[in-house]
Amino acid sequence: MTPYLGFLIFSAALGGFLYGYDTGVVGVALPYVGSQLTGKPLSYAQQEIATASTTIGSIFGAAILGHFADKWGRKVCLLISDLFFTAGAIFIASSFSLAQLIAGRLILSVGVGGAVVICPLYITELAPPKARGWCVGTNGFCIPFGQTVSVAIGAGMQHVVRPWQLRPTNDACYLSPYLWHYNNVDHNWRILFGLGVVPSLLQLALMHRLPESPRVLILRGQDDKAREVLQTIYKYASPEIIELKLKVVKTHVAATTALQRSTTFWQRSKKLWSHKPYRRSIFTVSLIQVFGQFTGYNTLLYYAGTLFGLLGLSNPSVGGLIPSITNTFFLLCGMVMVDRIGRRGLLMKFGPIMIVGLTWCLIAFYYMCKPTGGVLVEGYQYPQKLVGLVIAGIVIFVTGFGSTYVHLCWYQSEYLALEIRAAGSAVSTTASFTANLVVAVSFLSEWLPLYPCVQHCLAFLT
DSSP, rough: HHHHHHHHHHHHHHHHHHHHHHHHHHHHHHHHHHHTTTOOOOHHHHHHHHHHHHHHHHHHHHHHHHHHHHHHHHHHHHHHHHHHHHHHHHHHHTTOOOOHHHHHHHHHHHHHHHHHHHHHHHHHHOOOOGGHHHHHHHHHHHHHHHHHHHHHHHHHHHHHTGGOOOOOTSHHHOOOOHHHHHSSSGGGHHHHHTHHHHHHHHHHHGGSSOOHHHHHHTTOOOOHHHHHHHHHSSSSSOOHHHHHHHHHHHHHHHHHHHHHHHHHHHHHHHHHSSSHHHHHHHHHHHHHHHHHHHHTTHHHTHHHHHHHHHOOOOOHHHHHHHHHHHHHHHHHHHHHHHHHHHHHHHHHHHHHHHHHHHHHHHHHHHHHHHGGTTSSOOTTTOHHHHHHHHHHHHHHHHHHHHHHHHHGGGGHHHSSSSSGGHHHHEEEEEHHHHHHHHHHHHHHIGGGGTHHHHHHHHHHHO
């Protein structure tokens, strides 16, 4: 590891932070959107549409930018992702109707989908083999870290801004007519969404310092530039080692080029599934992504404000910090161990913790919801001891999830042959967002009332 390589990893991992921030900010902002855009709280169906719109756009972004990652290059695809994210965040923050907010979410999510595919792919191609687990894990770490930051800002703004509210008769309001309008806590969601432009603009500013992937440079016939990039990254490697690495990449690129020249796009797409080694690797990484979504963790973040509000917490946003902080901490623990005990070993040893946590939640929810017929009812005061047991079960579940799925799924590029790495990553990430869409679009209206039973049984099976 060198300082320059650390800079490259940090710059690329900002894409993971973007994804995490967008995931976390939804759960914090949704409870306040309705009063501004529709004059009343959003219905469950409206919340699902606003949330699912991001997943729909992410599927499109992952599929398109993942497909063109070899042709356009990793840097160009990252640039496009940042532009979409920035435009979408501004569009949402300035929206004055629910339709405009949903349109902004669709624009933003194209950038999210592209970043989720390209960032781990780019890091995998730059990182040294011995430190690859840590480097790719950095992108995985930035996802829950972004979630924690968005939830923390949202929770803090509810208390910091509210005491500053002014009445129209105040002198300060006369001096600044806009102060009254934007000091209202209901407008905080605009600030939360608008702050999403900060990491995207930062990554855009750092883009000129990032080199193109050596693989892409060789695909373009720029072998000398690829050699320079390798020499810069592996600062202390001997010329022989650099040439050996260059030769390995050129061998795989030659196979990719030969495949592309001898077949059409549809033939190459068919070979992804007809060639057994390709099919097996893509199927494996896609299943890991899908299972990670079906555990239900993302829906816990998407609707954290709604769920913890039903549990009776006075500040639901603070409740949303509990899974976010737990996830971030145990992800760090997983990153420390992943290169030592392996990807499969980590999943086998810490995966069962999720089963314990979900079983705990199932039992606690059963006894807590007995007075309300086994469903969560808004406004009902549940016993605080049982609510505490539910939260404890969530913490146990997130402990296992943070140690395993939250970062192991982003090692997908390691399982894919170099010639199908971009296409395979696009397929698996698209599968992940599709599974996420299925869960997110039906969670509130169909599953939330039966959360104790349905959601935990599904998560237990996965």
